[in-house]
Amino acid sequence: MCKEKILIFGVGVAGRALYRELNSTHNIIGFIDNNKRLDGTKYNNKKIHSLDKLPLLSFDKIAITGIWVNSMKNQLQSLNIKDSKIMEIADNAINFSTxxxxxxxxxxxxxxxxxxxxxxxxxxxxxxxxxxxxxxxxxxxxxxxxxxxxxxxxxxxxxxxxxxxxxxxxxxxxxxxxxxxxxxxxxxxxxxxxxxxxxxxxxxxxxxxxxxxxxxxxxxxxxxxxxxxxxxxxxxxxxxxxxxxxxxxxxxxxxxxxxxxxxxxxxxxxxxxxxxxxxxxxxxxxxxxxxxxxxxxxx
The missing domain is CATH 3.30.460 (Beta Polymerase; domain 2)
Incomplete structure (x- = not known):
């Protein structure tokens, strides 16, 4: 398993699917989300943080996917997150189906x-x-x-x-x-x-x-x-x-x-x-x- 500490941007449908895709091979430490009402809650025992808390968190990379990736990148860059820390996963690599x-x-x-x-x-x-x-x-x-x-x-x-x-x-x-x-x-x-x-x-x-x-x-x-x-x-x-x-x-x-x-x-x-x-x-x-x-x- 990859030891890098990974945050997933978004706990919606795409973010949850990305979690299931990466969880067995990566060290997922939690989520960040624009919805401040989710701050402090959990998804599958992984803590959800509001985006404005990101500067306070310790992580190696942030994983993103879905149709809002450009918006996500812009938000992360506005918080001075380097591109090298943004882990973009191709849409067609994510499977929602079971x-x-x-x-x-x-x-x-x-x-x-x-x-x-x-x-x-x-x-x-x-x-x-x-x-x-x-x-x-x-x-x-x-x-x-x-x-x-x-x-x-x-x-x-x-x-x-x-x-x-x-x-x-x-x-x-x-x-x-x-x-x-x-x-x-x-x-x-x-x-x-x-x-x-x-x-x-x-x-x-x-x-x-x-x-x-x-x-x-x-x-x-x-x-x-x-x-x-x-x-x-x-x-x-x-x-x-x-x-x-x-x-x-x-x-x-x-x-x-x-x-x-x-x-x-x-x-x-x-x-x-x-x-x-x-x-x-x-x-x-x-x-x-x-x-x-x-x-x-x-x-």
Whole structure:
């Protein structure tokens, strides 16, 4: 085992997966995280420290991975952490999947698909989850399964169905609301619905289905991504198309390959070793969305 003292930046999905990847071969002494509320708590008996405590800690390297690596690097450099102390792990070296997680993820997707089909609700698998389908990998191999609904009406109906259906009584269901009026939404609108398995173990990641509710502007579906927006041109979704995944038929954008090319570039079929959230080809800032909305209103 490597004797260097390693801190992991982030105790979210990517950080926990990185812990499981490195724990048997490296000396993991704890985590650092931007969430100050986690300071002093533990994950699998490893202490979590808020980022502002970093100058007080003794360590050799800080391990980072995931789509926020550039932001992490910037934060560490602002604290005078040398690049030689930053240990960046390629995204495609991290595996979120286990046999039981694969089974649980597939079960949730089966139940979700049944609700959508029975109630005639359109949805679309998107992002890394869609790329995973085309790469013939298990959906459990990504941090969470991303999909979106096209209207608040469908979101309300879907939430009502799953919170009363016996199929979902074993899962945690979270409805995330907008807390204030924003460019395209009103306070109280549904931002996303998150469905996850209840059993959380240090050696295994829970299955998570992340359902975003898209807004619509200028013939584009707009899905919130952090503080920014990822857009999906409406014409790429028009028409029904299903992708065969094991014993399921999952709905995907009709021109899915064009969408993935827009998102990741022409070589989207090959998983990148490094991917930052700012690398998406269909990313819009709030300022850009506001200007677009104003320009449409002026026509």
């Amino acid at each position: 046999q039981s997680r694969t089974k649980e993820t597939d079960n949730i997707m089966k139940n979700i698909s049944q609700i959508f089909t029975d109630n005639k609700i359109d949805y679309y698998i998107i992002g890394s989850s869609l790329a995973t389908l085309f790469r013939n990998k298990d959906l459990s191999s990504v941090a969470d399964v991303d999909l979106f609904l096209t209207s608040q009406k469908d979101a309300i109906s879907f939430y009502d169905f799953i919170t009363t259906s016996p199929l979902f009584k074993e899962y945690d269901i979270e409805k995330v609301l907008y807390l204030e009026d924003e460019i395209l939404v009103k306070k109280g609108d549904i931002k996303k619905i998150i469905i996850s398995s209840k059993s959380i173990k240090a050696q295994e990641e829970p299955s998570i289905i992340d359902i975003s509710i898209a807004d619509f502007l200028d013939e584009k579906y707009m899905v919130r991504h952090g503080v920014n927006y990822i857009y999906i041109p409406k014409n790429l979704c028009e028409g029904l198309r299903y992708h065969k995944y094991k014993d399921l038929e999952l709905q995907i954008p009709f021109l899915a390959e064009d969408y993935l090319c827009l998102l990741y570039g022409k070589n989207w079929i090959i998983p990148p070793k490094k991917w930052d959230q700012s690398d998406y080809g269909n990313l819009l800032s709030p300022v850009e969305v506001q200007k677009l909305k104003e320009s449409l209103g002026a026509r």
